[in-house]
Amino acid sequence: MSGHKILVVEDEKDIVRLIKYNFEKDGHKVVAAHDGESGLALARKEKPDLIILDIMLPKMDGLEFCRTFRQESQVPILFLTAKKSEVDRILGLKLGADDYVTKPFSVGELIARVEAVLRRAGSAAVKEPVAAVLRAGELEVDAERHEVRIKGRPTTLTPKEFEFLRLLFRADGKVLSRDTLLERIWGYDKSMDIDTRTVDQHIARLRKKLRSEGQRILTVTNAGYRIKLD
Amino acid sequence: MSGHKILVVEDEKDIVRLIKYNFEKDGHKVVAAHDGESGLALARKEKPDLIILDIMLPKMDGLEFCRTFRQESQVPILFLTAKKSEVDRILGLKLGADDYVTKPFSVGELIARVEAVLRRAGSAAVKEPVAAVLRAGELEVDAERHEVRIKGRPTTLTPKEFEFLRLLFRADGKVLSRDTLLERIWGYDKSMDIDTRTVDQHIARLRKKLRSEGQRILTVTNAGYRIKLD
């Protein structure tokens, strides 16, 4: 899945930077606007494949943006909402949102949602669907059931453990740095700065639970971790 | 139970989006048209297994659509009606509608109706039949009777409880988030926002009533609930 152009309309610059960084790393093109009006102009000019839209925006808020833009385009819109409040979501959906993500979000989740929306909307130019069950040797990760099986036997993982394993799998054997893992699992919310050592801790626990399947999570000194897929 | 092709003919784009989103999440293929004429063309071209048809439509309204289309096909049609009064017209005209749902509807209800229609249409044109009675161990959910049996003994559930159980069954062991459950059970238009903790409450009551069948509803921390099918 690459080659999509994504417009981010968001006034928090850190979030824009985070999204830009991560999506460009995945081969997308990212353009950004910091308020509703310039976002609308940019949307018209750039014709993105998808728009990530914050609700709280200067000049013109996300709802107004959506209402206006929907009259001229069907480009999928994914909302970012700060409030947990249902009202925002429902309003968003009635306005033509394709999905929404609540802040603070993890990059991993955002990527997953974006991919889902693109897949649904794009019909044609989409990439290979994310396999429902990821496999490596005797190890299976069933994303839909949130279940991990070793030699067919279900094993219970904590949410964080599961996230780690899923990310490592989806990286397809590539090394993921501790920073990347932090960012993708904990989200951009650096207010609670998590120690990178905490990553080690989770990896350790994960290894212990997967021990019966052999050492599948490899340490790459000075770089991070990766999974052995055989 | 999945893999059906559904045509939606509806001019409110948000509703199309909502239907598309939810049915595709269930593994169906969804094509859409925004007015009667193009809907008819699409129906001829795509040969869907079922048509969801709004009554109020530009170009050619739902009734006219139905009248025309029925001369060339028996594909089941499910009407969407905004007004209660329209129901009478559908029934009165004997147009060959297989069922109808009044707006605003809950996604869960729409899915239930669609499945019921597909089940009834059955054998003939449809790809895979939809099961009328869902089973897991000694637990049976009879979608048509709205009845639940434990070891053959009927058990009374409240409407909400039944709805929860049915959705969990339908998800086929996949995790359903609290948000998804809310959306599917309470409907898309709801102005009052329900606390996600309320979901827990219903699950709790459901578990108590099903206790004699063992712990079949599993909690997936940080994700939602899923059903154990064995």
Place this chain on the structure above:
DNA sequence: CGAAAGCGTCATGAAATCGTCATGCTGCGA
């Protein structure tokens, strides 16, 4: 050789999440 850096593991306090109880509300039938 010695120091420093990277990493694995243990123990511990903190925090998030979930199950359950209790309570008040609402709509409907007797």
Place this chain on the structure above:
DNA sequence: TCGCAGCATGACGATTTCATGACGCTTTCG
């Protein structure tokens, strides 16, 4: 009108899950 079943929500405790510091091992490099 009363009573009740069904429902939504707040409170609270129990359990699970997390984050972090400490300590020791190994490797690297001056």
